[in-house]
Amino acid sequence: MTIANIGVLTPRKQEILDAAKKLFSSKGYVAASMRDLAKALHIKPASLYSHYPSKDEMLWEIAIRCAKEFHEYVLPLAKEEASVVERLDRMLRAHLHMIIKNQDASAIFFDEWKHLEEPRKSEFGKQRDIYEQAFIDVINEGKAEGIFRDINARFTMFTLLSAINWVHKWYRPEGKMSLQEIEEEFSKILIGGLRVGR
């Protein structure tokens, strides 16, 4: 499977997945039932099953489509014409944007995907590896150039993304901090710590 092959959904399927995203992220995938979802959509369970034969099928569709969005939005930034600090900064900001744009899907992208059944779970894991590797590569580049310190690149990638990922749990558009303020704070706190000279 390649992520680029994922096609467009019918409006009906899109509507079902949107409701499933909300339900899975608020109630948790395990606790949410097909019955709950049918109720939220005001349709009969049988009608829901005709579109998606199982919860796993929906979880997969949500997770892999979310992966595709993150990949397409964030990964090209790793190859832009810019310094390594600038590229890492852009990637982290883009990662933040995707989370805020896809708050419900992010809960699934970060946590609930672990409930996928095999072989989907491994397939999803491969896509995550590709995503994470792009960050590791840029961090390693920065180390090789002597701009970043002697840090463990894989560990650093997890630290940076984890620090940002919690945003999906609390961000509200009407909250006290604007997206731009959040971006600036992350950029200061997270990028500053990587640079040589401390």
Added chain:
Amino acid sequence: MTIANIGVLTPRKQEILDAAKKLFSSKGYVAASMRDLAKALHIKPASLYSHYPSKDEMLWEIAIRCAKEFHEYVLPLAKEEASVVERLDRMLRAHLHMIIKNQDASAIFFDEWKHLEEPRKSEFGKQRDIYEQAFIDVINEGKAEGIFRDINARFTMFTLLSAINWVHKWYRPEGKMSLQEIEEEFSKILIGGLRVGR
């Protein structure tokens, strides 16, 4: 309620809570049933109910005891005779130690407590606020001294703790990185970014 009043458990209750911690953190609180827990303990459900009348009672005992341990281990470090950088560093390392020492309880401390029923949920929230405020105070002290940059102290506290909290999801004692290596990496990445001069 004050956290200091929490007493010692009978060995039987301790055994039940230990099994509950494992079950809640692996299966998730919502999905785990009293029946599952009785099975894991090789006892009858009725016998379990005689010790704990509900899952909520157990979740509360686990969460509040975990809070007590974190408080007693981490918070005194905020008041030690040392520079602000050194104190924040010690607090973050201690926070990491507690997570690694209490991996199952940490999953509950960070995520599953949100399933507590009121008024316990609010009571637990107050304890978390006290814990978080200690970090905010030290960060503000560093700003006032001109050692830390003009960062949002509350946001920074969440960023630092979130970056560390993910450890409970992957740390294994037999893994590639030692606790000391993990500590050093966090210290470099997270504290470095706060300091003036970038």
